[in-house]
Amino acid sequence: MAGSMESTRMQRRWVQVAVAAILIAAGFALRAWSEPVYAGLLITAAAVAGTPIAVRAVRDLRIRRVGIEALVTIAAIGAVVIGEVWEAAAVTGLFALGGALEAMTMGRTRRALALLLELVPETATVRRDGAEVAVAPAEVGEGETVIVRPGHRIPVDGQVLLGRAAVDEQTVTGESMPVEKQPGSEVYAGTTAAGGVLEVRADRVGADTALGRIIHRVEEAQEHKVPAQRFLERFARWYTPGVVVLAVVAGLLTGDVRLALTLLVIACPGALVISIPISVVAGVGRGARRGILVKGGEHLEQAAKVTAVAFDKTGTLTEGRPEVAAVEPLDDGIEADELLRWAATVELGSEHPLATPIIERARAAGLGLPERPDAFVAHEGGGVQATVDGSEVLVGTPMLLSSAGIDVGPEASAALERHRSAGRTTVLLARGARVVGVIALADRVRDDAARAVADLARAGVRRRVMLTGDAAAVGHAVAEQVGIDEVHAELSPEDKLAVIRALQAEGERVAMFGDGVNDAPALATADVGIAVGATATPVAMETADVALTTGRLVRASEAIHLARRTVRIMRQNVTIALATVAVLLTGVLAGEVHMAGGMLVHQASVLAVILNALRLLRSSRNSHERNSHENEEPESATAGARRRVTDDEEAMLTS
């Protein structure tokens, strides 16, 4: 499998670096004893580290791309020619080290598609010639009748012919509340039925289903996503030819080949080739310790440029599970607690997904509940009934109560409407055929959502958009609470992708925050896909470029700040390296600098860029981290830095 192949490739890189390092050390150890042996060992080291670089350089040149590899190769060969074997070994060794470090932070093979496919049930039960047969979901014929038992995944898109059930559709629609299904309702492949057997007419099967289309969209996004050109590549495109031209011109003008080669060697310092990888590794390492898992250095560069953020609602801005939001008696003689106790007692016998939050709330309020309800009856379509304190209590949707012949009445209707416009789901309680109360359930907004959105605004993110599969009323209710003004509601997974594309077409760099299967196409299409952990489905985690593993949304702006800091330090490092080059080149051309002194300056600049990158491992001074109110051990800014590097290395090596 691809994963193991990657790790062997990575091992080979490290082996090359280690072998080169050992050869260099051996060379220096034996230098006093024999100069030729020293030179031989260092040239061998340069060959070990440099051969893969040269191979890549040639491969790049074939497709007319001039990379940093070409410069390293030319410089190393030049260094050997002018007898600077240590410089040849150093520049190739450092570049190989940089490559190995970068490989640790490179995008690993994603398993998103495999996980999406796991949502497809193994078999579908189809009625053929009066008998039930199990077939592969894709083998179901259009128009055939599929039987779905409670707890099973639905294998096709279609219409319910018979039966009632509550279906959890979060995978496909992102809707947090289970949806009541009855004959005539539409159901989707990959969603899970609870509470009743359904007979479904298969309208769309396999690749034509909503889930099939999600899979296909994610696939296309992954196939067409051009890997972002990394800073180093963009830089090398003009730097390498520039240096070569300079060396050639200098050589022609002076007729001094040695001078030309010296210029080449000086212009390709170890500091330059190590400066970017070391910054990326430090940035990724810092993120990992803050619960920001970056799946590749290139995503840090992308995240630094974000101008627009799009949030999925359910499970990203909200907790992603229904909670009791209001308990409202419609009868003066009844206390809210009493109402809740009745509802919870009845719900004890129910398998309905909305039963759990009602029972939890009653237990949290310390209301005594029996072992099980007396005379429990489950009605078709999710209504439940039991005898509590000697009278019959019925809990169900307004529709169910009407169909049970109970008059809902104007007072209850008004309460229902009020909750519905606030984006809540409601159940009614009837006692002895009279409506006595309403319980409203809602998906609670995350505590830190409003602050996370405000932080992003402060960080200069121009546009903040909400994308939701839910109804507009629900979307706007949440948007108001978190401070988002642009809401796109009732979106299919493909619509979400289209909104991201539209933002990109307007010139925005978009970060998409999501957690569900239905967000996967948008996560894969956005410039940076960010999965918000804790609630995130494995599919979203795999599709995203960055995962906030703590599930704290306030980390969102921190991730963007970290990305910007990393890019800043990257640029500083390149500046340090280039300044060193400029000084040395001037010195060489003026005849002031000799190779030995030049090399010493080089090594000092290597040390400088490494130390500069390690600053990323400390908290930033204008700390966006500190104000995320977390009980963390305070970090001493300097004392811990050295020790923490090793922690990070360990964390990365064992991950």
Added chain:
Amino acid sequence: MQTLRTTNLYSNELSCPSCIGKIEGRLHALAGVEQASVHTTTGRIEVRHDPEAVSVADLVAAVGEAGYTAAPRGF
């Protein structure tokens, strides 16, 4: 003019750019295959073909001859 249809085969053995040419070549050599493209990132082999002239099993066999195991996928 027969009706063409698109079949997707999947293989988790596609890792190198060199296998693209091998597989596409084998598929194009089949009578009835109009277009074949290999996506290494996702392991998808997309084939437009005339199902009358060349079956899905034939396509799988052709990919097999190139040295890769592939299978059609329902979703």
